[in-house]
Amino acid sequence: MYQIDRFGPVVRIRMAPTFLGRPLLWVNAFWVAGLLIDSGCRHTVPDLLQAIEQEGLRVEQLVHTHTDEDHIAGTAELVRRFGVRPRVHALGLKGLTIPETKKELQLYRRFFWGAAEPSRGEALGDFVEAGTYRFEVIHTPGHARDHIALWEEREGWLFSGDLMLSPRHDRVRSVEEPAVALESMRTLAALPVRQLFCSHAWRVHESAEPLKHKVTFWERLRQDAAGLQSQGLSVREITRRLLGKNGFMEWATLGDVSKQNLVNGLLRAVGDPQRL
């Protein structure tokens, strides 16, 4: 299932795999002036293609915010149809050429998103030009090591990939580095944003305020968690006390997406960026 929303010249293609006719999780791709940002998951490839056709969108360039399977799965088909050369951060080239296979994905990822087909890509430079727009490529690791945000200064547009989600986002995957993501979020929160386009959220915010709130929320969480840790509490107890009980996501993902991962990650010292 998909829906189209327009924000001036920016077209959002909002897609969701469905189960028994209901949307499971939403993922966004954006189009502006021939540039497509991300290409959705395996289960939504037909939606993406239909939306592009329905809206008569020319796809001349394709850039990925990162190479998680829910952002790159339409790419192989777009390469075949439009002859585009996908671009990602240099650290994502491998993820694009050799994406995780169906077998390698945990069950919940297979169920929600599906596995992406491999595609060949190129490394992004410092800027992406599309029509009269000029996007700065900002490396923002933490959610993923190859994660980037796109910033169009004159328009005040920020395409924040998976860094924003929600101001009180309190669960992360075990492979994420929340302490590193916090630094990346601080960088983006300082920008004079006029429209904040998130890769999953429905809401398009008109400033960087929600990002600032998320930074404050995670900073406080880290501080409080460190305080409780010094009193001898375990990470599990700290998580329960500060963020409450586990919910559906912990259950559905067998703990791969959890509140405890966030607390654990924030408490861990920020390591050598080479290790991210």
Ligand SMILES: [Zn+2]
């Ligand atoms: Zn992601």
